[in-house]
Amino acid sequence: MQYALLIYEDETLYGPGKKGPAIQDIVSRHMAFNRELGAKRVGGSGLAATSSATTIRTTRGKHSVHDGPFAEAKEQLGGFYLIEAKDLDEAIAIAKQVPVLQDGSIEIRPVLGPG
Amino acid sequence: MSGAALERVFREASGRIVGALAARFRNLALAEDVFSEACARALEDWSAKSVPTDPAAWLYQVAARAALDGLRRRRTHARFECQLSADFDTDPADLDDEAVIPDERLRLIFICCHPAVGVDARAALTLRLVCGLSTLEIARAFLVSEATMAQRLTRAKSKIADAGVPFELPAPRFWPERLDAVLATIEIAYGKAHEDAAASGPHAHFAAEMLELTSTLVHLIPDEAEPAAVAAMVRLAEARRPARIDSRGLMVPLSEQDPQRWQRPLIDEAIGYLNRASALRPDAVRVIQAKIHAAWCSRRTLQSPPPWPQVMSLYDSLLTRRDDPIVRLNRLVAVAEVHGIEAALSELESLDGGLLRHFAPYHAVRADLLRRLGRAADARCAYDEALLRTSTHAERKWLTRQRGLVLEPQS
Numbered sequence: 110m111q112y113a114l115l116i117y118e119d120e121t122l123y124g125p126g127k128k129g130p131a132i133q134d135i136v137s138r139h140m141a142f143n144r145e146l147g148a149k150r151v152g153g154s155g156l157a158a159t160s161s162a163t164t165i166r167t168t169r170g171k172h173s174v175h176d177g178p179f180a181e182a183k184e185q186l187g188g189f190y191l192i193e194a195k196d197l198d199e200a201i202a203i204a205k206q207v208p209v210l211q212d213g214s215i216e217i218r219p220v221l222g223p224g
Numbered sequence: 225m226s227g228a229a230l231e232r233v234f235r236e237a238s239g240r241i242v243g244a245l246a247a248r249f250r251n252l253a254l255a256e257d258v259f260s261e262a263c264a265r266a267l268e269d270w271s272a273k274s275v276p277t278d279p280a281a282w283l284y285q286v287a288a289r290a291a292l293d294g295l296r297r298r299r300t301h302a303r304f305e306c307q308l309s310a311d312f313d314t315d316p317a318d319l320d321d322e323a324v325i326p327d328e329r330l331r332l333i334f335i336c337c338h339p340a341v342g343v344d345a346r347a348a349l350t351l352r353l354v355c356g357l358s359t360l361e362i363a364r365a366f367l368v369s370e371a372t373m374a375q376r377l378t379r380a381k382s383k384i385a386d387a388g389v390p391f392e393l394p395a396p397r398f399w400p401e402r403l404d405a406v407l408a409t410i411e412i413a414y415g416k417a418h419e420d421a422a423a424s425g426p427h428a429h430f431a432a433e434m435l436e437l438t439s440t441l442v443h444l445i446p447d448e449a450e451p452a453a454v455a456a457m458v459r460l461a462e463a464r465r466p467a468r469i470d471s472r473g474l475m476v477p478l479s480e481q482d483p484q485r486w487q488r489p490l491i492d493e494a495i496g497y498l499n500r501a502s503a504l505r506p507d508a509v510r511v512i513q514a515k516i517h518a519a520w521c522s523r524r525t526l527q528s529p530p531p532w533p534q535v536m537s538l539y540d541s542l543l544t545r546r547d548d549p550i551v552r553l554n555r556l557v558a559v560a561e562v563h564g565i566e567a568a569l570s571e572l573e574s575l576d577g578g579l580l581r582h583f584a585p586y587h588a589v590r591a592d593l594l595r596r597l598g599r600a601a602d603a604r605c606a607y608d609e610a611l612l613r614t615s616t617h618a619e620r621k622w623l624t625r626q627r628g629l630v631l632e633p634q635s
Contacts (some may be wrong), residue, residue: 112388196388198395
């Protein structure tokens, strides 16, 4: 099956526009983790800070464009992995190794369609 | 065979058959559906002809065939092609020879108790699939409507299917973290059997089921203390069953039960499990709880003094590990015997009544203390509160008798 691992962290830890010193640290840890994942990594990427986000909302067929992320919260979606795992237990084991700077949450979501 | 007897056959077969089907077809909802289908077929078939010599094997074969037919029909739909794995693609012919149903109940329990399933839903799902309770019975036990429970069960099954919860037993390194959920579920399920003191109700076979499951669990996970502690607890509680109700159907409180009517072989077996658990982790919560049961079961005759001081000190150490109002309430029963009724009542009144007020034993303990202190009017009120919240027949009869023992104050 394929799973998306959605990484939620407090992005202010990475400084304004995610350009602080901590970003170097986490990027090198993600690169090491990528190498470890090998063929199990199907895709994924870090995301720019939510200050760069634009949200299109659709209400009764009408689009409206908004500045900012979909939801304001303490932790924001900061990146994701798309992985290949045998089952949820393997996905959980992999998700536990996803690097986070301090506190954070990894949401595991099965990918729809033939996995 | 009567309707009730048939229902019992279905119920007893449920865990094994649904477990085996779920393991084989990797689909809980399918396993449950085809099992119901097989039960419906049995109702028609068995009343027209006769009951097969091995009803469970009959049910399993019919259910497995229905599952295969269903899957074959669905296979025409390309989307399902990839979901059909080789293991049930190949062997429909073997089915007829299959007399033995593989015991996959432990696997089924680990699936039902996966941490990805909501806490509430785990026990409910286990009771439904492993123990064969009806949705209505589970709804009653969990104090929700049948529709709410049905929805909760359906949601849990979809979560298991959609999230890709594995149908294999977890690798041993995952067992410790997966275990607590499994043990809590077994405790809840055994609790249902224990409530039914006369073992004549619909949960009667639960107890045997739990004895077997706990011993399998200890066998599979020998290095953890708590499975052995639960195995001990279930046996100690079960050993006392013959003494829990008197000839008139009244509940007999633990301290008044005749130890000679307790089942010694079960107690001996339990002590073996407890020693094992105690050697691994003597201060684990479930190990201390099992020791409390064991303290009671060490009593040999009704003439020897009840082990109140030992029970109280075990509750004291339990409190250091788990401090909750129910542990405190249980401890007070021993406190009354060791330090006196006044002391117990004043501690009881200082407990947080918010949660306890809805709990029948709180009122029963309070009523007993008030009665023994001669506070007649208060005692009667407390008995009424207890009776209002007690559903089992034997307990109601006992409470009613106790209420009758309240003496009018001398004027």
